[in-house]
Amino acid sequence: MTSPELKQAAPLPKGDAQASLDHPVPTPVSVTRPATAKRPPGPVVPAFTQVLTALSPVRIAFDSLKYILENARIYGGLYGIYSGDTATYVVSDPALVHEILVERHSEFHKAQMLRTSVGALLGNGLLTSEDGFWRRQRKLAQPAFHYGRISSYAQTMVQSTRDLIHDWQDGQTRDIAHDMMTLTLDIVTRTLFGTTVKQQAGYIGRLMYVVLEAANDRLNNYYPIWDKLFKHKQRQEHAAIRELTGIVDDIITEHRQHTEDNGDLLSMLMAARDDDGQPMSEQQLRDEVMTLFLAGHETTANALVWALYFVSQNTTVEDRLMREIAPLGNRSPALQDLAQMPYGERVIKEAMRLYPPAAGATREPLHDIQLGGYLLPKGSNIAISSYAIHHNPTLFPDPERFDPERFSPENEPDIPKYAYLPFGGGPRICIGNTFAMMEARLALATIVQGYTLTLAPTQSVRAEQLFTIRPKGGLKMIVRRRAS
Numbered sequence: 001m002t003s004p005e006l007k008q009a010a011p012l013p014k015g016d017a018q019a020s021l022d023h024p025v026p027t028p029v030s031v032t033r034p035a036t037a038k039r040p041p042g043p044v045v046p047a048f049t050q051v052l053t054a055l056s057p058v059r060i061a062f063d064s065l066k067y068i069l070e071n072a073r074i075y076g077g078l079y080g081i082y083s084g085d086t087a088t089y090v091v092s093d094p095a096l097v098h099e100i101l102v103e104r105h106s107e108f109h110k111a112q113m114l115r116t117s118v119g120a121l122l123g124n125g126l127l128t129s130e131d132g133f134w135r136r137q138r139k140l141a142q143p144a145f146h147y148g149r150i151s152s153y154a155q156t157m158v159q160s161t162r163d164l165i166h167d168w169q170d171g172q173t174r175d176i177a178h179d180m181m182t183l184t185l186d187i188v189t190r191t192l193f194g195t196t197v198k199q200q201a202g203y204i205g206r207l208m209y210v211v212l213e214a215a216n217d218r219l220n221n222y223y224p225i226w227d228k229l230f231k232h233k234q235r236q237e238h239a240a241i242r243e244l245t246g247i248v249d250d251i252i253t254e255h256r257q258h259t260e261d262n263g264d265l266l267s268m269l270m271a272a273r274d275d276d277g278q279p280m281s282e283q284q285l286r287d288e289v290m291t292l293f294l295a296g297h298e299t300t301a302n303a304l305v306w307a308l309y310f311v312s313q314n315t316t317v318e319d320r321l322m323r324e325i326a327p328l329g330n331r332s333p334a335l336q337d338l339a340q341m342p343y344g345e346r347v348i349k350e351a352m353r354l355y356p357p358a359a360g361a362t363r364e365p366l367h368d369i370q371l372g373g374y375l376l377p378k379g380s381n382i383a384i385s386s387y388a389i390h391h392n393p394t395l396f397p398d399p400e401r402f403d404p405e406r407f408s409p410e411n412e413p414d415i416p417k418y419a420y421l422p423f424g425g426g427p428r429i430c431i432g433n434t435f436a437m438m439e440a441r442l443a444l445a446t447i448v449q450g451y452t453l454t455l456a457p458t459q460s461v462r463a464e465q466l467f468t469i470r471p472k473g474g475l476k477m478i479v480r481r482r483a484s
């Protein structure tokens with residue numbers, strides 16, 4: 001998916017390829033076709049080109065998001081990127097997405113690529129586990145994410161945001177991408193472990209950063225040569241994982257000494273029992289904690305980064321947000337205010353449409369399957385691109401325009417099913433979606449209430465797709481305190 005240079009288009013299979021060109025944009029309705037051995041159309045990338053360009057400036061210039069959209073326009077809602085004897089199948093037809101994530105979900109596992117890049121850290125946690133093991137874990141973890149439970153975290157979310165902006169100085173230029181990462185990591189650390197590790201949050205954040213960057217590198221450069229050339233990075237990653245594991249083990253041991261429920265996520269996970277009355281094993285607990293750590297911060301950070309960016313570019317949006325927040329006066333937003341602040345939710349949703357924080361979902365079929373009239377072999381790499389779906393003009397007219405009104409009560413019901421999926425769908429839908437929306441809405445309101453942000457004059461904005469879709473090289477913005 002992140003192939004650096006894709007020069008030559010594959011000879012298009014006749015018939016379907018032509019149909020895709022005539023109707024360049026995928027439609028939400030897939031056509032049932034007879035069984036076929038035909039592979040989806042798509043570009044061919046010579047394997048040697050990938051290796052050569054892995055380390056060259058071409059990779060830096062390559063815009064994988066643009067490439068994905070171009071291919072979807074040319075080939076339709078299911079195409080392949082072929083390189084040597086490997087293929088990645090990119091899906092952006094909502095009907096096919098529904099087929100994969102919901103109707104036929106038991107015929108797929110997460111793609112090997114995911115386990116290769118984050119398996120060392122996450123082990124058999126919720127994000128990477130499968131089948132019966134995953135089902136048991138999901139059942140055990142689910143109660144910790146019920147609304148009633150996570151609503152008690154609202155105050156922590158606001159307090160963390162206040163702590164962050166407390167350090168901002170009027171007129172200062174800040175890397176907002178870095179700030180939002182710090183913020184969401186602080187929130188996930190406090191809500192997972194309680195207040196006991198507040199002092200360690202910064203250190204944990206730095207370790208997480210090392211691991212995440214290494215995983216992102218691996219995702220982007222999946223050639224063995226990469227690991228050989230950058231051995232020191234691997235060593236740093238392993239050291240960070242060891243350190244993190246030690247910290248998490250200490251926290252778990254410390255929690256074990258208190259039998260009462262401390263109200264944090266870890267306490268809930270520790271108290272959970274399966275149908276046989278069994279708790280999670282020590283290893284399992286650690287894997288789940290690492291998973292929540294990883295899955296629970298970079299995504300929300302990017303939702304906030306893009307929301308702040310779009311607000312800074314749209315004065316009418318900013319004015320409307322301010323009018324919504326005005327009744328609070330100088331008081332910080334709280335959970336009970338959210339019902340009166342629907343516009344903030346629309347802003348977050350629209351930011352996640354334009355830049356879905358999790359670039360998509362990956363799957364591999366457990367056997368050869370027929371999908372959309374094509375054959376996808378067992379074990380092939382499938383990438384569901386929410387980015388391509390969210391930018392499809394037949395699903396979202398004028399798709400590049402930032403318009404929170406797409407999510408107004410009048411308009412939202414018109415969005416076709418599985419055309420908007422920032423949190424995925426089906427049984428493996430994000431367990432933290434309610435948590436994330438609450439966090440993003442409260443943090444956005446708290447920041448906008450205190451500061452107005454403008455893009456730094458030297459900052460050019462380009463999104464890059466790694467695990468998440470984030471601004472390449474960060475996002476420098478000038479923060480100005482609002483008159484109270």
Ligand code: HEM
Nearest residue numbers: 126127295296299300303357358361423424428430432436
């Ligand atoms: C805006 C923020 C977030 C976005 C966009 C997001 C997106 C996603 C997506 C797309 C998936 C499905 C992946 C797939 O099907 O392969 C997922 C799964 C998951 N997310 Fe999130 N997520 C966010 C925040 C969070 C938070 C805050 C947490 C936890 C505190 C979390 C924990 C998880 C976990 C554990 C899974 C795996 C669930 C399972 O397979 O049972 N996420 N997320």
